[in-house]
Amino acid sequence: MVFRYVVIATGFGWVGAVGSKKGLVFLTLPKLSHRTVLSEIKEFLGDSIEDPSAFGDLPSRIKRYFEGKRVTFTDKLDLSGTTVFQQAVWNVTRTIPYGETRSYAWIASQAESPRASRAVGGALARNRFPIIVPCHRVIASDGSLGGFSGGLALKKRLLELEAAWL
Numbered sequence: 698m699v700f701r702y703v704v705i706a707t708g709f710g711w712v713g714a715v716g717s718k719k720g721l722v723f724l725t726l727p728k729l730s731h732r733t734v735l736s737e738i739k740e741f742l743g744d745s746i747e748d749p750s751a752f753g754d755l756p757s758r759i760k761r762y763f764e765g766k767r768v769t770f771t772d773k774l775d776l777s778g779t780t781v782f783q784q785a786v787w788n789v790t791r792t793i794p795y796g797e798t799r800s801y802a803w804i805a806s807q808a809e810s811p812r813a814s815r816a817v818g819g820a821l822a823r824n825r826f827p828i829i830v831p832c833h834r835v836i837a838s839d840g841s842l843g844g845f846s847g848g849l850a851l852k853k854r855l856l857e858l859e860a861a862w863l
Contacts, residue, residue, distance in 0.1 A: 699744035704734050705756045707763035709854075713738050714759070716751055720773035723825045727763070728845040762828060765858055767795055770829040786820040793834040796801070796859040800838045822846055
């Protein structure tokens with residue numbers, strides 16, 4: 698299978714997107730350098746071809762998102778190699794509106810696994826599509842931030858960015 702990628706300069710840093718014919722395969726969180734994004738893409742997939750045209754207007758929407766503009770991400774995802782549970786968790790997470798948060802327990806309940814809050818955290822930790830599957834909008838039941846693969850400072854910054862849209 699041929700994978701294509703694009704690296705996007707945003708106000709938060711460099712973001713990489715990788716796709717296949719089936720859809721988006723992987724999206725990085727913002728990184729400090731173009732080189733770091735390329736390294737992460739290579740680590741995740743190995744070989745891929747740079748081809749910004751393969752992503753339609755996704756690069757411009759990603760840029761606008763990080764500029765604080767409200768955009769929608771209805772992009773098709775290539776979920777190859779993921780579990781049914783991960784897919785359920787990610788699909789529920791995609792329904793969380795901008796500027797709002799939901800708990801891990803809420804996600805578990807909506808994914809029809811009400812006792813699986815901890816497993817929800819594990820599925821979100823493996824989220825290959827941050828921002829598009831907005832795992833930064835998922836917090837602990839007590840209102841604390843919980844975890845985030847990009848670090849809690851970035852999670853807080855993203856929540857503040859989105860809160861400005863309300």
